[in-house]
Amino acid sequence: MTAQIIDGKAFAAKVRGKVAEHVARLKSEHSITPGLAVVLVGEDPASQVYVRSKGKMTVEVGMNSYEHKLEADTSQADLLALINKLNADPAVHGILVQLPLPDHLDEDLVINAIDPAKDVDGFHISNVGLLGTGQKSMVPCTPLGCLMMLRDHHGSLSGLDAVVIGRSNIVGKPMAQLLLGDSCTVTIAHSRTRDLPGVVRRADIVVAAVGRPEMVPGDWIKPGATVIDVGINRIDAPENGEGKTRLVGDCHFDSCAEVAGAITPVPGGVGPMTIACLLANTVTACCRANGVPEPEGLTA
Numbered sequence: 001m002t003a004q005i006i007d008g009k010a011f012a013a014k015v016r017g018k019v020a021e022h023v024a025r026l027k028s029e030h031s032i033t034p035g036l037a038v039v040l041v042g043e044d045p046a047s048q049v050y051v052r053s054k055g056k057m058t059v060e061v062g063m064n065s066y067e068h069k070l071e072a073d074t075s076q077a078d079l080l081a082l083i084n085k086l087n088a089d090p091a092v093h094g095i096l097v098q099l100p101l102p103d104h105l106d107e108d109l110v111i112n113a114i115d116p117a118k119d120v121d122g123f124h125i126s127n128v129g130l131l132g133t134g135q136k137s138m139v140p141c142t143p144l145g146c147l148m149m150l151r152d153h154h155g156s157l158s159g160l161d162a163v164v165i166g167r168s169n170i171v172g173k174p175m176a177q178l179l180l181g182d183s184c185t186v187t188i189a190h191s192r193t194r195d196l197p198g199v200v201r202r203a204d205i206v207v208a209a210v211g212r213p214e215m216v217p218g219d220w221i222k223p224g225a226t227v228i229d230v231g232i233n234r235i236d237a238p239e240n241g242e243g244k245t246r247l248v249g250d251c252h253f254d255s256c257a258e259v260a261g262a263i264t265p266v267p268g269g270v271g272p273m274t275i276a277c278l279l280a281n282t283v284t285a286c287c288r289a290n291g292v293p294e295p296e297g298l299t300a
């Protein structure tokens, strides 16, 4: 079998198109322009590239983008003061603090200082609790993007066996909650899981969010299963020339694609969907803040 490739890049363009329509409607019918504030502390080059591309896409869909770049040695008090200012700013509907933060800053404290209604990452404890109890919340972008692609591919996910590899607060755990919400039978695997290959082989849906390049080989995949590869790993690629690198996922693409029914590529899979869902969450937050009916199909 050769898997269908789930084109996250094309799917993300469609999501951004829907977001742009709603932004236009908010402007013309309500004179409101959604605004997204992104806060970057320090000068990690990968984060800078990523923040720039978020800013560009934010503007492309017609929203306002506010970028706040702070020195790596910014104090916790100064960062919290900025967050309070953004919380109080009616032009800002979404706030994202780029993670990881430098070691001297308390990530939990900073995230929980964001107004939960503006927490477009869905990382605030209130949103985590709302998601876990099946209530309306802001849903983390990466798992939301994965869910959208899975629903599009399968229709209903009800009763399917899903294995999520990874239990981080930003990907693994919220992914598991969303799959449970769609009535999958969910297993969360991690570094202490016994017989990971055996666990993965039972799955109709495999979501890999580990951060280990090409860790999942094709012979762990049940024939016909759907593989969602969240991992983004930069590895050396001497075959492309000296000093060159390339991006790979947590799954070994070629061998998995021989067995799976469908698979997301890296790059061009989950990554672009994450950014599209960030924009979708910002429009959703803006609609909720203004009592405007929120777009359908852009949230869980």
Ligand SMILES: NC(=O)C1=CN([C@@H]2O[C@H](COP(=O)(O)OP(=O)(O)OC[C@H]3O[C@@H](n4cnc5c(N)ncnc54)[C@H](OP(=O)(O)O)[C@@H]3O)[C@@H](O)[C@H]2O)C=CC1
Pocket: 142, 165, 166, 167, 168, 169, 170, 171, 172, 189, 190, 191, 192, 193, 196, 209, 210, 211, 212, 230, 231, 232, 233, 270, 271, 274
């Ligand atoms: N596409 C996108 O938009 C995004 C991609 N990513 C990518 O997704 C990947 C995961 O990110 P994130 O969740 O933040 O990573 P974390 O490092 O926070 O979590 C990794 C998880 O993988 C588990 N793990 C590590 N080694 C193994 C192993 N050998 N077998 C089984 N499980 C293992 C860990 O288990 P334990 O808890 O036991 O240590 C942990 O739960 C990374 O490649 C990251 O770059 C992340 C965010 C967004």
Ligand SMILES: Nc1nc(=O)c2c([nH]1)NC[C@@H]1CN(c3ccc(C(=O)N[C@@H](CCC(=O)O)C(=O)O)cc3)C=[N+]21
Pocket: 050, 096, 097, 098, 099, 100, 121, 141, 142, 232, 247, 266, 267, 268, 269, 270, 271, 272, 274, 275
């Ligand atoms: N508060 C916070 N929220 C996040 O959502 C968040 C974060 N911090 N910190 C970093 C991780 C990582 N992340 C990515 C999103 C998109 C791509 C993406 O679009 N990747 C392209 C490739 C980009 C390239 O070529 O480098 C792709 O997969 O096709 C990558 C990585 C969001 N994160």
